[in-house]
Amino acid sequence: MVAVKWGYSVALLLLALPHLSWANQGKVNFREKEKQVLDQILGPGRYDARIRPSGVNGTDGPAIVRVNIFVRSISKIDDVTMEYSVQLTFREQWLDERxxxxxxxxxxxxxxxxxxxxxxxxxxxFSNEKEGHFHNIIMPNVYIRIFPYGSVLYSIRISLTLSCPMNLKLYPLDRQVCSLRMASYGWTTDDLVFLWKDGDPVQVVKNLHLPRFTLEKFLTDYCNSKTNTGEYSCLKVDLLFKREFSYYLIQIYIPCCMLVIVSWVSFWLDQNAIPARVSLGVTTLLTMATQTSGINASLPPVSYTKAIDVWTGVCLTFVFGALLEFALVNYASRSDMHRETMKKQRRQCEMEHAASLEAAADLLEDGATTFAMKPLVRHPGDALTLEKVRQCEIHMQPKRENCCRTWLSKFPTRSKRIDVISRITFPLVFALFNLVYWSTYLFREDAERE
Structure with a gap:
């Protein structure tokens, strides 16, 4: 019985073998066909990579290469070296009928x-490239696709460090335009022309993040250049970066304002507190100078004045002015001592003047009885007395009073008046400077944006 079943199975297998062989013959391995096609179009003596493709419709015109890029990341934008680093996927596409x-x-x-x-x-x-490298982990990040109608697509991932000349006049309220330029090195426009791909030639990753900049927009353009050897095709993309101001507001502008305000504390200290006022003025001056040096260390030495230079320069001037104000107060306090001496002399003069008036009144009362007794020649002492009276009258002439003079008269010494005036003048002038500074540079920033 077992032998009968085994014989029946063998018979079925023999009947199925012709059908299996026919199915295998009908199935084609297209991976093998790809090898045959590659050997056919790229085999020895069939294709020469040294000869450029023909032009449009097989003419002898220039080969057209369409370019598009995908910006994967922008790692840094360096103000000192004026360069930026970018990683991108670069693609070229052209037609090679061969x-x-x-x-x-x-x-x-x-x-x-x-x-x-x-x-x-x-x-x-890349004409403005400083450094660059390909990516080879785990395999080289490059491929070439050849389509049936002869179109070739070349794609590669590269990292570049590109130069970016910057105008820092409005720093840190500035916008910078960094370009990416691509040109032909040896083929002139008679043989090779680069064009941006239709539709969306430049793409940027959605979650692009920069520490101190924001990519506002990008523009594509052409930048063909002419030299002694001919005209060369060139493409460029301009990346417009806006500097994030919040970082500089917290790190530079607010600390500088605080230092200037701290220097004004000296105006509220007693004029005799010389060690406290001197140490406060010198400390704020040195701190402001250190802050200015730290800011300039992170910027290139340019020949023009930047917006941050105006700010730090004026803040340093205010701190230095507060220190000079104490020197003026100290000088005025010594002058006040001299004035006190002069006041004592003036009081004595007023007393002598009052005594002279009383003596003159007595003479008028006794004028009738003593007229005959007056000498014909005036005594020399009388002339000196009259001259002293005139001088005292000049000192006692009333002065015109106004609100400011009345208010200042509440403070007895000149040094105290200087401190009081400084308490009002310094904040007002600093507030006016802030108004002019921010309105000027913000207006210029808006004008450059347009």
């Missing part, structure tokens, strides 16, 4: 290569 192949009814969508030397490549370079 690479046409049979796609077997759409079964082969494209052929993929990783060796760029096997096909002709545009000699594009």
């Amino acid at each position: 690479l046409k192949f049979n796609d077997f009814g759409g079964k082969i969508k494209y052929l993929t290569l990783t060796d760029a030397q096997r096909v002709w490549m545009p000699d594009l370079f």
